[in-house]
Amino acid sequence: xxxxxxxxxxxxxxxxxxxxxxxxxxxxxxxxxxxxxxxxxxxxxxxxxxxxxxxxxxxxxxxxxxxxxxxxxxxxxxxxxxxxxxxxxxxxxxxxxxx
Numbered sequence: 097x098x099x100x101x102x103x104x105x106x107x108x109x110x111x112x113x114x115x116x117x118x119x120x121x122x123x124x125x126x127x128x129x130x131x132x133x134x135x136x137x138x139x140x141x142x143x144x145x146x147x148x149x150x151x152x153x154x155x156x157x158x159x160x161x162x163x164x165x166x167x168x169x170x171x172x173x174x175x176x177x178x179x180x181x182x183x184x185x186x187x188x189x190x191x192x193x194x195x
Contacts, residue, residue, distance in 0.1 A: 098126045 103119050103126075114122065168181045177184040 097130055098123050 103123050107114050107119065172178045172181055172183060175183050
């Protein structure tokens with residue numbers, strides 16, 4: 097099914113330098129994948145309902161409940177650096193010319 101020309105092409109596209117043994121392994125793996133797809137294609141699914149997800153999922157919602165927060169001074173008390181009631185952190189975005 098998969099010839100050496102195809103393996104060389106894939107190797108070149110992926111920019112992988114593979115030795116002969118690695119190419120043979122890739123060739124065998126790809127043939128196994130194609131054979132498996134062939135098996136999957138034989139399964140009768142015309143009566144099967146498509147699933148949007150593999151697992152049944154549902155969102156877990158909770159009510160928003162207002163509650164007291166920690167006092168600001170207590171929160172910033174252990175900060176390595178602070179300015180008034182704010183954490184002071186290193187700049188992560190370079191100042192630029194607005195572009």
